Amino acid sequence: xxxxxQYPHISKIVSILFVSFVVLFIYIFRSEFxxxxxxxxxxxxxxxxxxxxxxxHYQDLRNIKINGSNVxxxxxxxxxxxxxxMTTGTRGIIMEGxxxxxxxxxxxxxxxxxxxxxxxxxxxxxxxxxxxxxxxxDTYTEYYHTNYYYNDLSTGIGISxxxxxxxxxVMVTVFAGVYLIKHNLWKNDHFKWKLMLxxxxxxxxxxxxxxxxxxxHGNSIHWLTSTFSIHSVxxxxxxxxxxxxxxxxxxxxxxxxxxxxxxxVYLGIPFFVLYLLQAAWSTYQDIASPFFMINILLISIIIxxxxxxxxxxRMASVVLVAIxxxxxxxxxxxxxxxxxxxxxxxxxxxxxxxxVADTVVIELNHQVIIMTLFSTLFMMGIxxxxxxxxxxxxxxxxxxxxxxxxxxxxxxxMTTTVTSQVETEFYFWRMANSYAExxxxxxxxxxxxxxxxxxxxxxxxxxxxxxxxxYPDNLASGLQPNIVxxxxxxxxxxxxxxxxxxxxxxxxHMHRAAEEGIAGDLTVSVYGGGxxxxxxxxxxxxxxxxxxxxxFPFQQLLNKSNRRPSIATxxxxxxxxxxGMHPQTLTNYNRDNAWMxxxxxxxxxxxxTPDIASFVEYDHVRNYVSDATLYQGTMNLxxxxxxxxxxxxxTMQGHGGYDQPEANQEVLVNGDAxxxxxxxxxxxxxxxxxxxxxxxxxxxxxxxxxxxxxxxxHQPTLSDEFYNKYMPGAEIPYQYKTNYVIWANFxxxxxxxxxxxxxxxxxxxxxxxxxxxxxxxxxxxxxxLLEAMDTMSVMTTWGYYDPNTDEYVESPVDDEVFSQxxxxxxxxxxxxxxPIEPTEN
Numbered sequence: 002x003x004x005x006x007q008y009p010h011i012s013k014i015v016s017i018l019f020v021s022f023v024v025l026f027i028y029i030f031r032s033e034f035x036x037x038x039x040x041x042x043x044x045x046x047x048x049x050x051x052x053x054x055x056x057x058h059y060q061d062l063r064n065i066k067i068n069g070s071n072v073x074x075x076x077x078x079x080x081x082x083x084x085x086x087m088t089t090g091t092r093g094i095i096m097e098g099x100x101x102x103x104x105x106x107x108x109x110x111x112x113x114x115x116x117x118x119x120x121x122x123x124x125x126x127x128x129x130x131x132x133x134x135x136x137x138x139d140t141y142t143e144y145y146h147t148n149y150y151y152n153d154l155s156t157g158i159g160i161s162x163x164x165x166x167x168x169x170x171v172m173v174t175v176f177a178g179v180y181l182i183k184h185n186l187w188k189n190d191h192f193k194w195k196l197m198l199x200x201x202x203x204x205x206x207x208x209x210x211x212x213x214x215x216x217x218h219g220n221s222i223h224w225l226t227s228t229f230s231i232h233s234v235x236x237x238x239x240x241x242x243x244x245x246x247x248x249x250x251x252x253x254x255x256x257x258x259x260x261x262x263x264x265x266v267y268l269g270i271p272f273f274v275l276y277l278l279q280a281a282w283s284t285y286q287d288i289a290s291p292f293f294m295i296n297i298l299l300i301s302i303i304i305x306x307x308x309x310x311x312x313x314x315r316m317a318s319v320v321l322v323a324i325x326x327x328x329x330x331x332x333x334x335x336x337x338x339x340x341x342x343x344x345x346x347x348x349x350x351x352x353x354x355x356x357v358a359d360t361v362v363i364e365l366n367h368q369v370i371i372m373t374l375f376s377t378l379f380m381m382g383i384x385x386x387x388x389x390x391x392x393x394x395x396x397x398x399x400x401x402x403x404x405x406x407x408x409x410x411x412x413x414x415m416t417t418t419v420t421s422q423v424e425t426e427f428y429f430w431r432m433a434n435s436y437a438e439x440x441x442x443x444x445x446x447x448x449x450x451x452x453x454x455x456x457x458x459x460x461x462x463x464x465x466x467x468x469x470x471x472y473p474d475n476l477a478s479g480l481q482p483n484i485v486x487x488x489x490x491x492x493x494x495x496x497x498x499x500x501x502x503x504x505x506x507x508x509x510h511m512h513r514a515a516e517e518g519i520a521g522d523l524t525v526s527v528y529g530g531g532x533x534x535x536x537x538x539x540x541x542x543x544x545x546x547x548x549x550x551x552x553f554p555f556q557q558l559l560n561k562s563n564r565r566p567s568i569a570t571x572x573x574x575x576x577x578x579x580x581g582m583h584p585q586t587l588t589n590y591n592r593d594n595a596w597m598x599x600x601x602x603x604x605x606x607x608x609x610t611p612d613i614a615s616f617v618e619y620d621h622v623r624n625y626v627s628d629a630t631l632y633q634g635t636m637n638l639x640x641x642x643x644x645x646x647x648x649x650x651x652t653m654q655g656h657g658g659y660d661q662p663e664a665n666q667e668v669l670v671n672g673d674a675x676x677x678x679x680x681x682x683x684x685x686x687x688x689x690x691x692x693x694x695x696x697x698x699x700x701x702x703x704x705x706x707x708x709x710x711x712x713x714x715h716q717p718t719l720s721d722e723f724y725n726k727y728m729p730g731a732e733i734p735y736q737y738k739t740n741y742v743i744w745a746n747f748x749x750x751x752x753x754x755x756x757x758x759x760x761x762x763x764x765x766x767x768x769x770x771x772x773x774x775x776x777x778x779x780x781x782x783x784x785x786l787l788e789a790m791d792t793m794s795v796m797t798t799w800g801y802y803d804p805n806t807d808e809y810v811e812s813p814v815d816d817e818v819f820s821q822x823x824x825x826x827x828x829x830x831x832x833x834x835x836p837i838e839p840t841e842n
Contacts (some may be wrong), residue, residue: 072105747775
């Protein structure tokens, strides 16, 4: 009372602040107090009329929201077979022709929003509420773009069943504010402490939104039925947090002994975490009903374990929400850039990812902003709960933490036990769809569980040896050529696509090599990344499709002191010097250990001793050591060594991150200077190709017989505009195709191996040499593979090529050959008893 008499004006200031906050809140969220257009049906119609330059009537609308909420695609009505509803993943509609119509049941519409695609094949649509025309949109543009549509259809202030909650919330908050001020509850130390935390969260929200804005191309933020700037939405969320605190503080006084019942709020945490895990790239509504509750159970187990360990369910909830938020965004980035969701093996590649993070083009969508706002509000709500932390004796707290620590260690066992009870199949052609339908957490845990390599049925060393005995070693006594194996980062010749002209041609020398040698298409298991998996398949001739999904051999199988057979070990045993070079750090993808265990006895990196610079002078392209540098380094090694060499060159010049206006843009796609990423990529490939041409020219002048095989590890990740215009709808297998070429400075036979997968490249190389004066030993395993190519020429983690139907299927097309391959691969890649001796140059 003494302090009040000394500072009687403080209560008045608090009152003025509260009134100001209420007025500001109503102003910021004023759209929520409006009513919209009444009606029973919203119709979206594609018209027969069109822009005269448009090539079609195609429409692609996603994330359709009415009054800030996703429409229920299962309640929409479609009348023709040219209109398709996407009920999973990024929900929406696709119209493939004119005069198509989709109808949604409604009652009142204040706002309408959706993402839509514009491009050269797109036409005009109209949007109606009942028979009232709301909007006519021409979605034709010369090049592909993803756009955001928002329309405020509010008609004025009024009360409806959609916004009555806002009016009630303001009334309750005004009552609570008056009560709080009248009874001086704002003086409570807990109130002040919580208010400070809400302020810190508000400042943090502003910082996060500023970071997100660097990767978000929208001009404003649309949330609920309102439109915001970063500043206004931050203030709005902060005000909601303050009002949470005011109401909960008053509630604590009014409910007194019943306030502990508010702990029931914690039951909603698993559902909110599930929303976050799906929100950035999908939606919780996509999850099939049985998997929905399984995901809730898994999250609940994690919350209980964390609560024990931290001795606080409130703290455990905040930690788990933060983890779910970050995980969802990472998952979206991986799906966007690599067409694959987050899996357990990615956790081993954190440093590798950070090394190239600045080269990855990241785009965050509107959903990321919305989940950021809800995450902040969640934390503010948790802070505001009028629940006092129970006083627990120190000993019991330590006991709980110890129990929680043990539970944390057992958590993988507990969660995998839950997921293993469910029989399900994953759609490896569209892994992101499987994650959407089964839920991120279930999918992540179950794929981790399946990634454990087990012994094949009826496996034995005797059985493996029996299979190999059917293919006696083919020993040769000819001259030994140098072998140069080039893994060209992101190499793919797009010239084969109709309507595309690259000027100037960036693949002149690769085409020359194909004319003088042998060339074909390569179908790989990875897209936009996962280089080391293609690398493993080539060097080992083992197929990733035989391993469990999510296997990453360089980091799982080729750890220290685990030597396994490869082309390098075979050639070393024939007297070759085996050399590998890669212009990155030696720990990148664990290459220093992986290469050593695959029999590459000399390895050169940018940080090795000695390093690549010890035998060739560096030149750079786009901040990477150029491919020409590596090719010249290989030539130097050939000239310096007396024994034949096997040189494996893994390039970096073509690595992703092509959104670089300062980079060389010599090559254009159909003369279009606006396709920046494509121009940079193809110009980079042209410089690589010129280096390859110089290597060919030098080898032609050399007396050293040398054969070169070059292949692409995966396709680059280019812009949506490019793919939509030149590869519309071509995802599988086209996004997984690359090229290979075999060239030598001596005569090669005319051969056509067609399209193969990376595990067959080395057997093909040896088969080519077998018809020259430079034949090498071909062991039983490689002979087996050459025969296996007849029925299974393409084996990938997402499918197999069926020569009988000329289509890709999910299961092996020759069960007997696949079974034998499985036995041989386990013997060579896993079984510690495989007879391999250390090799030295």
